[in-house]
Amino acid sequence: SQQGEEDPQALSIQEGENATMNCSYKTSINNLQWYRQNSGRGLVHLILIRSNEREKHSGRLRVTLDTSKKSSSLLITASRAADTASYFCATDLIQGAQKLVFGQGTRLTINP
Amino acid sequence: DTEVTQTPKHLVMGMTNKKSLKCEQHMGHRAMYWYKQKAKKPPELMFVYSYEKLSINESVPSRFSPECPNSSLLNLHLHALQPEDSALYLCASSQVRAGLPKGDRFFGPGTRLTVL
Numbered sequence: 001s002q003q004g005e006e007d008p009q010a011l012s013i014q015e016g017e018n019a020t021m022n023c024s025y026k027t028s029i030n031n032l033q034w035y036r037q038n039s040g041r042g043l044v045h046l047i048l049i050r051s052n053e054r055e056k057h058s059g060r061l062r063v064t065l066d067t068s069k070k071s072s073s074l075l076i077t078a079s080r081a082a083d084t085a086s087y088f089c090a091t092d093l094i095q096g097a098q099k100l101v102f103g104q105g106t107r108l109t110i111n112p
Numbered sequence: 113d114t115e116v117t118q119t120p121k122h123l124v125m126g127m128t129n130k131k132s133l134k135c136e137q138h139m140g141h142r143a144m145y146w147y148k149q150k151a152k153k154p155p156e157l158m159f160v161y162s163y164e165k166l167s168i169n170e171s172v173p174s175r176f177s178p179e180c181p182n183s184s185l186l187n188l189h190l191h192a193l194q195p196e197d198s199a200l201y202l203c204a205s206s207q208v209r210a211g212l213p214k215g216d217r218f219f220g221p222g223t224r225l226t227v228l
Contacts, residue, residue: 044219088155
């Protein structure tokens with residue numbers, strides 16, 4: 001079963017704007033990861049944030065984690081057309097730690 | 113080499129056929145995974161292999177039979193599939209520490225399976 005809920009399910013913005021996606025989860029985690037998937041292709045790992053971290057940056061990506069609210073957000077700044085993809089959060093659970101459980105995903109469209 | 117390869121890219125099979133999906137990585141990862149992904153849905157875990165041993169089977173029907181012949185290869189044998197098994201099948205690998213996956217998963221491009 002999936003434990004993550006992502007919000008919004010779909011997001012359409014203009015190139016150059018910032019995109020924010022949110023993820024909520026239910027059980028305790030070791031870490032939370034974000035992946036990108038271009039249409040019908042494999043997933044690409046973007047960033048991992050550990051349960052004892054609150055914020056992490058990688059290039060134009062900023063991820064926050066609030067374990068008290070069991071939520072995370074992914075911010076993509078200065079979006080580009082090439083950022084058009086589906087974005088999934090995924091949690092490495094403390095119990096059942098071999099399972100990487102994916103959220104429902106956000107479909108991001110960047111309009112030129 | 114930081115790539116996970118999967119063959120074939122596309123597969124069409126009848127319900128009476130037997131086919132196999134193959135996955136290979138040369139990153140020295142000792143955990144390998146099969147995921148199934150239906151259109152517009154997130155990937156769902158099917159199997160986990162750790163040190164070439166099956167450690168998790170997510171109640172997958174027996175018409176899917178995984179095999180890990182060595183630390184670089186992962187196969188998924190398919191037999192008597194149903195049309196609802198049509199999906200993108202993704203292989204992934206990761207490092208292992210203290211018997212548990214460490215860090216991110218490296219995904220292959222997937223095999224698009226159609227069952228007629």
